[in-house]
Amino acid sequence: MTGLAFDVSHLLAGALVLVSFMLLYQTRLFALLNVFALQAVVLALSVAWQAYVQDAIHLYVTAAIAFAFKAVIIPVALHRIISRLGIHRDVENVVGIGPTMLAGLALVALSIVVMLRVVNEADALAREDLAFALSVVLLGMLMMVVRRNAVSMVIGFMSLENGLILAAAGAKGMPLVVEISVAFSVLVAFTVIGVFLFRISERFETVDARALDQFQGDRL
Amino acid sequence: MNLLQALLACDAVLLALSVVAVSAARRGGAGTFVYGVALALSVAQLAAAAAALIGRAAPVGLTLPIGLPWVGANFRLDALAAFFAVVVNLGGAAASLYGIGYGRHEREPGRALPFFPAFLAGMNLVLIADDAYTFLVSWEFMSLASWALVMVHHREAGNRRAGFIYIVMASFGTLSLLLAFGLLAGPSGGYAFDAMRAATPSASVAGLALALALAGAGSKAGLAPLHVWLPLAHPAAPSHVSALMSGVMTKVAVYAFIRIVFDLDGPPDWRWSAPILALGAATALLGVLHALMQTDIKRVLAYSTIENIGLIFVAIGLALAFKASGLAGAAALAMTAALFHSLNHALFKSLLFFGAGAVQTATGERRMGRLGGLLNRMPATGFFMLVGCAAISALPPLNGFVSEWLMLQAILLGPQFPQWTLKLLTPAVGAAVALTAALAAACFVRAFGIPFLGRPRSDEAAKAHDVDRFSLAAMAALALLCLAAGVFPGVVIDTLKPVALAVTGAAMPLQAKIPWLSIAPIAESRSSYNGLLVFLFIAASGAMAASAIHRFASDALRRAPAWDCGFPDSSPATQYTAESFSQPIRRVFGGFVFRGRERLDMPAPGETRPAVYDLTLRDPVWDGLYTPLGELVGTIATRLNRLQFLTIRQYLSVVFAALVALLLVLAAWP
Incomplete structure (x- = not known):
């Protein structure tokens, strides 16, 4: 792999992690959606660059799917859901932004340490790619844990899934059908979650997950 | 068709028979049909196994394309398997013959008929299995079929508890065998018995595999202290199944132990x-x-x-x-x-x-x-x-x-x-x-x-x-x-x-x-x-003594004593009872083995209440091992019950924390 190809893919993967950090400190829902769309665009670029470098046509399809669904359809749909529910207020963080960012830094360090140890025989690109992908996954999970609003939990989940696609694109030989099925499963998950969001807000007049906790069955 | 194929064909027919028995169980004469066919198949397998044993046939192998990929289902008939197949099918044939008559008294034949041939097939398949996967699947099949047979009379008091204890102990035994095979297969995963025979495990691995085999086969055979399920479960089943479980299934466990320790576990x-x-x-x-x-x-x-x-x-x-x-x-x-x-x-x-x-x-x-x-x-x-x-x-x-x-x-x-x-x-x-x-x-x-x-x-x-x-x-x-x-x-x-x-x-x-x-x-x-x-x-x-007694004693005129020690018409209750017969031995051993307590409550002269003789025996294995173990499991389960009632975010946090912890372990691994 030439130096340029390596640098560009490195740059794009790093940008994905950076955008994940940006997601962590967005306190408003619309801004969160925009940053999520930005992450999807960076992901699509990264996958497309991999397609160009690896000379793999099917990765272009993956990039197109990522762009269409994650950068356009899902953000627009979520935008409309938020407008219809009238919840474009602040996002409450359970943990403050500062500790969250510090935790995120620790997670990135952890994933790099783990990946460098585990795959030290693979070539440099795959190694770094996997480390970044694991960081994005962990940051997405962190986001799901520290947020209380159901919409931002959904976005955390979607960004977690972006990390999976990044890992899949970096690994050579991942069949197209796997990526397409992953993309569609995300779409299905999004649809189900959207329906649930409406049901939850109809029933409880809020999408704060705390409201659900009161309705658990026989608590000891 | 060689003898191994004949055995496998019989087992396939037995499995098919158990499927047929599900639908046929309600019809009259179903019991005679099922036990009759099982008898014929057992005799056929007995003949095949005996032919292999007496004819000193060389071991034959066979691989079916089912089961684990790349391993398949391996079967092998050697002298050891042939001998135990003789034992199993001898018992199976006798139990089937007995079942033709005994099964007619069964109130709900549909609860026993489908599982009887399946049980026979499971035991036979364990004996001819030649890889760990086939062995364990057959073993577990045998356990589950016998469990279903223990639960035939599930409405009788105590039988459900017997079934529960049996299935817990059977699961423990299978887990031990699974781990033993995992150790013997080694890191390369050679699950075929051929691969295990070829490999020589290190001393510690071989010793650990032996201990696990002892626990796994011992729990099925009834080795102390893993025997507690056996006296509960074996009597609970219908008698011909009790005979199979006691007489035959324990031998399958003995076979498993001999196979692992003498054949697979190295020198x-x-x-x-x-x-x-x-x-x-x-x-x-x-x-x-x-x-x-x-x-x-x-x-x-x-x-x-x-x-x-x-x-x-x-x-x-x-x-x-x-x-x-x-x-x-x-x-x-x-x-x-x-x-x-x-x-x-x-x-x-x-x-x-x-x-x-x-x-x-x-x-x-x-x-x-x-x-x-x-x-x-x-x-x-x-x-x-x-x-x-x-x-x-x-x-x-x-x-x-x-x-x-x-x-x-x-x-x-x-x-x-x-x-x-x-x-x-x-x-x-x-x-x-x-x-x-x-x-x-x-x-x-x-x-x-x-x-x-x-x-x-x-x-x-x-x-x-x-x-x-x-x-x-x-x-x-x-x-x-x-x-x-x-x-x-x-x-x-x-x-x-x-x-x-x-x-x-x-x-x-x-x-x-x-x-x-x-x-x-x-x-x-x-x-x-x-x-x-x-x-x-x-x-x-004996014949001479009998004839001498009949010749010289029976014809002679005898006079009975007029005064019969004060018991002219003794009641059957004056005979030896089961308890009184074993009392001397209980007095000798009961004190420290059973912690037995005898208490006699004798009324004073003139009192009209009856005397009370009270005997308590404790099982030291239950008291010392299983009761504390059960309490420990119960305590832990009560503590962990709190996990059932977390909020969504707490669940997510638990998953996240588990993932991060595992990654940390991976990062810190030397």
Whole structure:
């Protein structure tokens, strides 16, 4: 792999992690959606660059799917859901932004340490790619844990899934059908979650997950 | 078609039969059909296995393209598998024959019929499996089918608890075997037995695999302290299934242990044998003492199974020790004794369970305190039970004597051990075996005498009649085999030769060459036994004594005493009871083995209330091991119950924390 190809893919993967950090400190829902769309665009670029470098046509399809669904359809749909529910207020963080960012830094360090140890025989690109992908996954999970609003939990989940696609694109030989099925499963998950969001807000007049906790069955 | 394919075809038909039985169970005559077909298939498998064993066929293998990818389902028929297939199918054929008659009294035949052929097929498949996956699937299939059969009478008190304890212990056993196979397969994952035979595990891995095999096979066989499920589950099943579980399924566990330890686990270490010998001796003693205390006749038989499994494991432990010490001839003797006793126990324990089932059919009772005088009312059953009791008490000329005699001959070779540990351990084990044999004789005098002799203790026992022809035919066949194996032991020993040769690398001297059908395990100058001579002597002297009594005694005029010790019309309650018969032994051993307490509440003179005799026996294994374990599990489960009621975010946090923790472990791994 030439130096340029390596640098560009490195740059794009790093940008994905950076955008994940940006997601962590967005306190408003619309801004969160925009940053999520930005992450999807960076992901699509990264996958497309991999397609160009690896000379793999099917990765272009993956990039197109990522762009269409994650950068356009899902953000627009979520935008409309938020407008219809009238919840474009602040996002409450359970943990403050500062500790969250510090935790995120620790997670990135952890994933790099783990990946460098585990795959030290693979070539440099795959190694770094996997480390970044694991960081994005962990940051997405962190986001799901520290947020209380159901919409931002959904976005955390979607960004977690972006990390999976990044890992899949970096690994050579991942069949197209796997990526397409992953993309569609995300779409299905999004649809189900959207329906649930409406049901939850109809029933409880809020999408704060705390409201659900009161309705658990026989608590000891 | 070779013999292995014939066995597999029979097993496939058995499985199909169990599917057919599901739909046919409601129709009349379904029981006769299912048990009849199972009988035919068992006889066919018996013939195939016997042909492989007697014909000294070379091991044949077969791989079916099912099961694990790249491994497939491997099957193999060698001498060891063929011998145990003979044992299993002998028991299976007898149980099927007995079931034709006994099954007619079943209230809900649909609950037993589908599982009976499946159980037979499962046991047969375990024996011919040649990779860990096929073995474990068949093993678990056998366990589940037998569990379903234990639960046939699930509405009776105690049976559901028996089923629960059985399935917990069966799962534990399978887990142990799974781990043992995992260790033997090694990091490369060679799950075929061929790969395990080729590999030589390190000493620690082999020792650990042995311990796991002992736990896994021992829990199925009933080795102490993993025996607690057996006396609950075996009596709970219908009697022909009890016979299969006690007589045959425990032998499948013995097979599994021999297969893993002698075939797959690499060269043996003499240190392994010490725990096997100690556990076997403890199991034998504990089993027979418990059997002496029981009053339920099927439970007596179940505890006696534990005793016999202990004896078999003592012989296996001796064979292992001899083999590891390079004394191959002695190892062959001990292994032959173990295999012979497995066969014998399958014969007489099935016979005794059939007899207990016949008693239950005739009287509806299993409690010995409600029976009595059955020998006059059920003469055929009584006679066959007498043969079974004599055989299990190791009385010559029956088969039980021969195998226990061979076992003691092997123990007498103990001074040849080079290790002092074994030199000292063997006589102790020998003493335990001798004590066990004596106690077993007392136990079966009681188990036969209380129900069959004396006078009936209840109306049901007074009105009993002999059972149907099929049940009696099954008992007669087994009684005949007990006698045949006892009178011609040399034939059995010579038939076992290829098995002993394959397992221990040596064989006992050929017995057919010794004149007059004698057997001599080591050399004729040292010790020999002639079953035929003993049989003829006993038969002749018995016949002469009987004729002399009839000739000279019965015709003579006798006068009874006018004053009959103050009991002119004694009630049946004045006879020996099951409890009173075992009281001396209970007084000797009960104090420390059972922590028994006897309390007599005697009313003062003039008081009208009755005297109360109160006896409590505790099971030390339950009190010391299972009750605390159950409490521990309960406590942990109550603590962990809180996890059921977390919020969504807490669940997500738990998952996240678990992931991060695992990644940290991975990062910090040296």
